[in-house]
Amino acid sequence: MILKAPQAFSYRSEEVVLAQHPVILQIARADEAIVKEDFDTLLDIYSENAVLVVEPGRNAVGKAAIRAAFKKIAVYFQNGLQLRQKGMQLLESGDTCLVLALTEVAAPSYPAVERKACYVFNRSADGTWLCCIYNSYGHDIVFHDI
Amino acid sequence: MILKAPQAFSYRSEEVVLAQHPVILQIARADEAIVKEDFDTLLDIYSENAVLVVEPGRNAVGKAAIRAAFKKIAVYFQNGLQLRQKGMQLLESGDTCLVLALTEVAAPSYPAVERKACYVFNRSADGTWLCCIYNSYGHDIVFHDI
Numbered sequence: 001m002i003l004k005a006p007q008a009f010s011y012r013s014e015e016v017v018l019a020q021h022p023v024i025l026q027i028a029r030a031d032e033a034i035v036k037e038d039f040d041t042l043l044d045i046y047s048e049n050a051v052l053v054v055e056p057g058r059n060a061v062g063k064a065a066i067r068a069a070f071k072k073i074a075v076y077f078q079n080g081l082q083l084r085q086k087g088m089q090l091l092e093s094g095d096t097c098l099v100l101a102l103t104e105v106a107a108p109s110y111p112a113v114e115r116k117a118c119y120v121f122n123r124s125a126d127g128t129w130l131c132c133i134y135n136s137y138g139h140d141i142v143f144h145d146i
Numbered sequence: 147m148i149l150k151a152p153q154a155f156s157y158r159s160e161e162v163v164l165a166q167h168p169v170i171l172q173i174a175r176a177d178e179a180i181v182k183e184d185f186d187t188l189l190d191i192y193s194e195n196a197v198l199v200v201e202p203g204r205n206a207v208g209k210a211a212i213r214a215a216f217k218k219i220a221v222y223f224q225n226g227l228q229l230r231q232k233g234m235q236l237l238e239s240g241d242t243c244l245v246l247a248l249t250e251v252a253a254p255s256y257p258a259v260e261r262k263a264c265y266v267f268n269r270s271a272d273g274t275w276l277c278c279i280y281n282s283y284g285h286d287i288v289f290h291d292i
Contacts, residue, residue, distance in 0.1 A: 050239055051238070088288065091197050092197070093196055094195050116284070133237045133242065138284070
């Protein structure tokens with residue numbers, strides 16, 4: 001199934017199907033949890049061995065490392081991080097879903113930046129989609145060492 | 147495991163690990179098969195329900211549709227398609243691997259274009275990595291209807 005949202009979460013008629021897609025709902029939950037610094041809810045959305053790109057060249061692997069990274073990110077943005085999904089497309093194949101998103105990241109102390117994010121979700125045995133790869137930097141990571 | 151190749155397939159010392167990664171080897175096989183128009187070898191690299199982005203807004207789903215799409219692509223490029231991987235990064239989580247690549251597409255009748263490609267591979271039960279999502283257009287697909 002391939003779906004599209006010119007402005008994700010805006011719920012215009014043609015976007016209802018996408019807005020109801022469980023992966024989109026998980027991304028909305030994750031974004032809300034990041035902004036609220038609700039790390040328990042946030043970590044529920046990640047698989048055990050998930051990879052988070054903290055910044056180009058640096059990754060956090062596994063739930064404990066991802067939790068620690070998000071805590072540091074919250075401090076870095078002086079607890080004022082804001083996220084806005086400006087466009088999104090899903091490519092779904094079996095139990096795997098690739099999300100391409102234009103994500104605006106901003107904070108009171110930080111000018112808004114648009115990132116070309118890539119997320120991968122897997123559907124677990126109970127039907128829940130969990131994020132296994134979270135890379136908000138897209139191709140910016142290609143020429144960075146780990 | 148997270149790996150990096152400033153110039154994929156160039157096999158300089160620091161890239162040996164990446165060059166030997168089975169997903170990179172599959173991409174090299176796929177690129178060679180595309181150029182040679184060896185569609186049997188090419189289709190072996192895709193999973194049964196794989197999704198290929200033919201162009202932004204148009205996808206081929208499943209092996210038969212992907213084979214037909216690659217045949218049309220070969221004709222479109224007047225049987226002279228050339229591919230060059232200029233940089234590549236892998237993000238691997240369990241049996242799922244996201245590849246971000248800078249891929250140069252060229253043909254005698256077609257000026258070279260660099261694409262920011264996103265590929266997703268899954269490891270099957272026998273250990274083989276198969277491509278389930280092949281999107282050479284990256285974020286160019288976000289604002290296109292399917």
